[in-house]
Amino acid sequence: MPTTTAPLPLPERFPADSIQLREGLDQPTWIVRREILVDLARELTADPETGFDLLLDLCGVDYPDREERFEVVYHLASLRGGGRLRLKVPVPEDDPVLPSLIDVWKGADWFEREVYDMFGLHFEGHPNLRRILTHEAFQGHPLRKDYDPARRWILTEDKMYRPQPEPPMDAEDDMFERMTINIGPSHPAMHGTFRVVATLDGEIISASEVEIGYLHRCFEKMAETHTWQQVIPYTDRLNYCSSFINNVGYCRAVETLLNVEVPPRAVWARTILSEFSRVMDHCVCNGSSLVDSGALTNFWYLFQPREEIYGLLEACSGARLTVSYCRIGGLAADLPPDFEARCRALLETIPAFIDDVEKLIVSNRIWLDRAVGIAAIGGEEAVNWGWTGPCLRASGVDYDVRRDNPYDLYDTVDWDVPVFHGGDVHDRFRVRISEIRESLKIIRQLLDRGMPEGPFIVDDPHVALPPKEVAYNQMEAMIYHFKLIMDGIQVPPGEIYSAVEGANGELGFYVLSDGSGKPYRIKVRPPCFPIFSTFSRLINGGTISDAVVSLGGLNVIAGELER
Amino acid sequence: MIGESWVTTTFEKLEEWGRNNSFWPLPFGTACCAIEFMSVVSSHYDMARFGYEVVRFSPRQSDVMIVAGTITDKMAPVMKKIYDQMPDPKWVVSMGACACSGGFYRAYHVMQGIDELIPVDVYVPGCPPSPEGLMYGILQLKEKIERDTKKRRKREKAKRADDDGSVAAA
Known part of the structure; x- marks a missing residue:
């Protein structure tokens, strides 16, 4: 991971004590006073060569013992210059207010609402600062350290939020009567648990509001109450269509904190299985989005390779x-x-299914009518909203974590990053189909290289369990076994942001350890969270049937979106 | 009545036979289990073999609700409403650890089992259950319905006999 190509700090413009510089383990960290935050953010985005155009993540951290109890952490990236930067803004408990950055990065919208929901911090200037993940009857802020993890609040139907999206005042008034329609959260086109309330003008959506949180399973609070190893099964259930990639992302973050070298055999297997998981995820996404537009056959065609990978x-x-x-x-x-x-057999069978689907779809008049130009977004705007992954690459921005911040074996194989320029539903489909082929290319090269010999897990009794036969026969190994099971891995204090290329974008784990044997805070950067926050912008002005088609192509996975 | 041959039966038995072999499930899928549910209905496992052919997304047209996935407190009123919208007779299959008991989410926003709110007929454990597990669950539901109708018929018969007896005694 590149440490710094960030521009030097700007001491002349800002008071000396308003920015403190720290060299982080992974990227430079600036501790910033909240008074200068907006000015600094504008300054950071300004440079056309090295400006930080992408707000990756925004989260809160609670330190009950500190004088200024809360800290809001911003992770920035520069797609143009390749730099990364972390900003930390301390916020006191008695005055929990800081400025909203929604004017600088539109993607801050939902992230700020989440911090408000989880920590109770107010963002001045945010137009719609209300709870996003928890429900309306919820009281308190669950990620504060003094909140009991099992304390529930019951929501009854009369208290449910009822969105009433108001069309803009200057909307053209025509002969049609306006009507408000609710889609979801239980609706076949909503892929799980999303809810969209749209005001229709005839068939055209003139305003819409998206409501999420119906699958908020408290991943981050659960992570704080379990040991480091016990968090792994929870990561599976973030993006459950490609759960292995989540495993890798989390383990990599903790391994970097621990400074552990993973044996080559494990790295090799991780790369191959990650790519198979990506193929699976793209199959589900393309398959189900084609179902939404009526192309049911492809669903069966794409689910078969998935079964084989299973x-x-x-x-x-x-x-x-x-x-x-x-x-x-x-x-x-x-x-x-x-x-x-088994891998070789899969490489033989999968391409036929993909070719079939492509032949059925790419020159299909009905599909082209439904998909070309629908829910289109330009590259620059998509970056401003915080997009990453295949959806961003469909908008013409050439960014892939596997190539730009290589990890595992990606820099040793020969593959391409497919980029399309339409930014619409059709190109998102094409990007995924091309990526499946690239993934198979990567796998083939790695298989040809041969499986590395050696252990599959690091030989360090403080990190990995000793093999069972040793643990049963040697006193020392048994003690290590006992300690690891009872106390878990002892991760040294520190913080790290580590990202992998998930199936739908940059999947980041911001991990904080205080050395206590349990994570102090784990924040997932869910790739589909900023993407889905754009949904209203994508569907407004289109027809209601286009909204259904465009949701499928975004590959929004509820488990990851709402954690 | 098949070709030249005849079968005699009662209307109740015919109804039960029909009901048992043509469920119309409503997949109330929220999370990971819904992905496994999709596997079960797609070609490899093909749940249609057991009469679960017609997957309906409208509660008004379905008689089995398969709750697949975690139900949060925010989702709970929605699930209740959909259950209430289903016409009688209706059954509920709770698929996966989360729907059965909250699973390993002992947390501030997760319902600790859907039976807090609606009655459940079959619990299918697993996180997520394997497709074979879900198929076993739906076959169990078939048996349960058969058993229940038999019991009901016995009860009704006994009641009738009882009524006749009391009339005779008077």
């Missing part, structure tokens, strides 16, 4: 969907003896 994952880990196959320092178990043969 077979491989099941052989490795014992589970089909939620694999939990990574461990901090390596893998949970050794690869099955027929791993290579």
Whole structure:
């Protein structure tokens, strides 16, 4: 991960004590007074060469013992210059207000609402600062350290939020009567648990409001109450369509904090299985978004390769969907003896399905009418909203974590980053189809290189469990086993932001340790969160049927969106 | 009545046979389990073999609700409403650890099992359950319905006999 190509700080313009510089483990960290935050943010985005155009993540942290209890952490990236920067803004408890950055990065909208919901901090200038993940009857702010993790509040139907999106005042008044329609949260086109309330003018959406939080499962609070190893199964259930990539993302973050070197065999397997998971995820996304536009056949065609990949994952880990196959320092178990043969068989079977789907779709008049130019967004605007991943690459921005901040074995294989320029539903589909092919290319090269010999997990009794036969026969190993099970891994104090390329964008884990044996705070940067926050902007002005088609192509996964 | 042959039956038995072999499930899928549910209905596992052919997304047209996934407190009133909208007779299959008990989310926003709010007929454990697990669950539901109708019929028969007896005694 590149440490710094960031511009030097700007001491002349800002008072000397308003910015403190720290060299972080992963990227430079600036501690900033909240008074200068907006000016600084504008300054940081200004430079056309190295400006920080992407707000990756925004989260709060609670330190009850500090004088200024809360800290809001901003993670910035510069797609133009390649730099990364972390800003930290302390906020006292008795005056929990800081300026909103929504005018600088539109993507800050939902992130700020989340911080308000979880910590009770107010963002001055935010137009719609209300709860986003928890429900209307909820009281208190759950990610504060003094909130009991199991304290529930019951929501009854009469208290449910009823959005009433108001069309803009200057909207053209025509003959049609306006009507408000509610779609979701239980609706076949809403892919799980999203809810869109739209005001219709005839068939055209003139205003809409998106409501989420119906699957908020408290991942971050759960992570704080479990040991480092116990968090791994929770990460599976973030993006459950490609759970292995989540495992890798989390384990990599903790491994960097621990400074553990993962054995080559595990790295090799992680890369291959991540790519298979990506293929699976793209199959689900493309398959279900095609169903939304009526192309049901493709759903069956795309689910079959998925089943085949399930077979491989099941052989490795014992589970089909939620694999939990990574461990901090390596893998949970050794690869099955027929791993290579299985992978080769998959490489033979998958392309035929993909080719079939492509042939059915790409020159299909009905699909083209439904998809070309629908829900289009330009590259610059998409970056400003915080987009990453295939959706961003469909808008012409060439950014992929695997290539730009390479990890595992991605910099040793030869592959391309497919980029399309339409930014619409059609190009998002095309990007995913091309990426499936690239993933298979990566896998083929790695298989040709041969499976590295050696252990599948690091040989460090403070991190990895000793093998069972040793633990049963040697006193020392048994003690290590006991300590690891009872106390968990002791991660040294520190913080890190570590990202992998998830199936729908940059999947980041911001991990804070205080050395207590449990994570102090884990913040996931869910790639689909900023993407879905754009949904109203994408569908307003289009027809209601286009809204359905555009949701499928965004690949929004509720488990990850709402955690 | 097949070709030349005849079958005699009662209307109740015919109704039960029909009901048992043509469920119209409503997938109330919220999370990971919904993805496994999709696997079960797609071609590889093909739940249609057991008469679960017609997956309906409208509660008004369905008789089995398959709750697949975590139900949060925010979702709870929605689930209740959809259950209430289903016409009788209706059954509920709770698919996966979260729907059965909250699973490993002992947390501030997660319902600790859907039976806090609606009655459940079959619990399918697993996180997520394997497709075979879900299929076993729906076959159990079939058996349960058969058992319940048999019991009901017995009860009604006994009641009738009882009524006749009391009339005779008078």
